[in-house]
Amino acid sequence: MKAAALLFIICVHLVSGGSHSLQYFYTGVTRGINFPEFTDVGLVDGEQFVYYDSNTRRYVPKVDWIKNNIEPEYWTRVTQIAQGHEANFKANVGIAMQRFNQSGGIHTFQSMYGCEWDDETGATDGYEQYGYDGADFISLDLKSTSYVAPVPQAVITKQKKDGVAAEFMKNYLTQICVDWLKKYVQYGKSSLERKVPPQVSLLQTDPSSPVVCHATGFYPDKVMISWQKDGQDLHEDVDVGETLSNHDGTFQKRAELKVTPVERKKNQFTCLVEHKSGDPIHMILTEEKIRTNSAGNNLPVIIAGLVVAALVLIAVVVMVVKRRSGIHTAHDET
Template sequence: MKAAALLFIISVHLVSGGSHSLQYFYTGVTRGINFPEFTDVGLVDGQPFVYYDSNTRQMIPKVDWIKNNEGPDYWNSETQNLQREEANFKVEIGTLMQRFNHSSGIHTFQRMCGCEWDDETGATDGYEQFGYDGADFISLDLKSTSYVAPVKEALITKQKWDGAEAERRKNYLTQTCLDWLKKYVQYGKISLKRKVPPQVSLLQTDPSSPVVCHATGFYTDKVMISWQKDGQDLYEDVDVGETLPNHDGTFQKRAELKVPPDERKKNKFTCVVEHKSGDPIHMILTKEKIRTNSAGNNVLFIIAGLVVAALVLITVVVGVVMVVKRRSDYEKARTSPTASVCSDTGSDGSGHLLSLWSHRTTDPVLHRSQKIH
C-alpha cells in the first residue's frame, strides 16, 4: 500500500480579520483499508458543520446552528446529491487508476473547493482543486479562468474543461458559493464570532529533546507561534506545525525549538503566541516551566494530542484527505461551500472522472458531474 494513499492530513486554512470561509472536502478511497470509500465534510471558518460518508449514506449536521436553521428538504436533497457523488467517485478512481497505469493497490481521489469573504473589506476569493494519491491532479485558476494540469495524465481533462466549464465554475465560486457562505455565517454568527484564548505550555520528552511550545483550546483558528532568542525573532532551528482541530471545535498548534541544551542555558528564549482573543502571550523558557516525563508530567499527551487530532481528521472532520500542497505552494488555497455545494448536475456526455456535480434543490449550488475523461 502506498504511503501517499494512506496519509490523511488536513490543513485548516487560516483567515484573518473579518474573513470567513466555506469549504468542502470530498475523498474517495479504494477498498482495502478500514475507512469509508467516500466521505464529504463541509466547514465554515474551519469548523465542520456537515458530514457524509458511504457507511451511513446520510448528510448529517455537526453543529446546532445548521441543524436548527435547515429543515428536512435541505437534508434530503443534500443526501441524494452526495449519494450520486459517492457513485461518481468510485468511477473516477477507476478512471484515474487507468490513466496512471495502476491495476491494484490503495488509491485516493480528492476534491476540495470553496470560497472566502471578508466582511470588513468585501474582498472575496474561491478555489477548486483535485488530487490523486496525495498529489495535485488539476486545479482551477480563477484569474485566467482556465484549469492548470501539473501532470500529463490531466491534460485531457484540462482540454475538456477549459472554456465554458471553467467559466461556469468560476461564476459558481465567485457568486453562489459566497451567497451560501454569508447565509451560514448569519446562522452561526454567535458561535463563529466567539474568541477563545489559547492555553500555552512548554513541553519536552527529555532534557536533550526539542522544547515544544504548545498552544491549544483557542478559537478562531488564526494563531501565530514564534520563538525569540534574546528578544529577536528566531527562524533557524524552529519548526512550526500545522493548526489542527480539537474534538470540541477549538484548535491547537505547536512550534519546536531545536537548539542544544547548552545554548538554551546561555541565551534567553521566549515563545510568543499571538491570537485575536487578546494580547500576545510571552512564555519565557526556564527549566521550571518545562513539563517533561521526568518531572512527573507525562509529556506524551502532546503526542496523544496529535493522534487525537489525526482521529479528529478521520472521525470528527471526517478523515478528509487534503491532497494539494500547502497554500504557499499553490497561491494559498482557500476554502469552500457546503457539503454538496461544490457539485452540480448535468452531464457533459463524456463519461466520468471528476464527474462530481449533482443537482441540488435546497440551494442554488451547481451540482453537475464534471467528468475527467
C-alpha cells in the first residue's frame, strides 16, 4: 500500500453488547502532503472524544461529555505530553526511513493502542500495534509480555522494548487504561448508550457498476449488512466493507453487490440492515430506489466521506515506552 494516499489497514476493535473500548491513534508523516506531520486521536466506544495535531499544537475535547467533566488543567498537561509525542514521532519517521534504506518520499509512522472492558462479565483486554508505511512493524503480545517483530527492521526496536517497557505497557493496558475507560464511560453514559437508527440508501455510479447498500448515521457502531436473493442470504458477489466513523460521532458501513441488469429483472434482491436501534430494514432493489451520478445525487460526496473517515481510523507504529501520565503512554525514539 502507498503511504501517499494515507489509506492503511484499518485495525479498529469494534465491541458490542456490554463491551466498551478506549483507543488512541498516533500518526507521524513526512512533509509533502496536505496532512499534519503528527496527529493524536482518542476514541471511546468508537466515538472520537479528544484530538491533537502538529498544526494547532493543542489537545482539545471533541465531545461535551469529556469537556464538562475534566478540569481545565488537564488540557494543558496533555497538550505538553502530546507535544513530546510529536517530536518523537517526527524523529521516528526519519529513523524508520534509515532502517528501510529510504532517502526520500512520503512515509508514515503510526501507533494504535487501547483496551476493552465488558461491564457485564468484567473481562478486559488490551493491545498495542505499530506500523510503518501502512504495514505491520511490531506489536505487543500480552500473554508472553514481549514484542513481536514481523520484519527485520523492527528487531532492534523489539530488543529495546522487551523487558521493562513491555511490562509497563502490559500494566498500562490491563489496569490504568481500563480505569480511565470506566471513568470515560461514566462521563459519557447518556451519549455512549444512545441508539440512533441507520439511514439506508442504494447507490450506483453507472448501470454496469456494483450496487452499494450504504447505511450511515447509526450509533452504536455494531451493524449487520447483508444482501438476499429471493429471500435467501447471498454470499457470492457480495463485498461488505469496514465500519467507519462519521464526523458527528455516528458510523457508516456499506455492502456492494455485483449483479447484472438481467439478473435484477429475473430475481428480487434485498439489502438487509440490522441494528439494535430498531427492527431490521429491508431495502428491495428497484430502479426507483437507486441513487446514481446521472440522477444528480450526491454519491461522490458520500464516497468521499468514506475516505475522510478512514483517515481518522488509520492504525499501527514503534518506540520505547515510558510512563508520563496515567492517561497516555509515551513513545520515545526507536
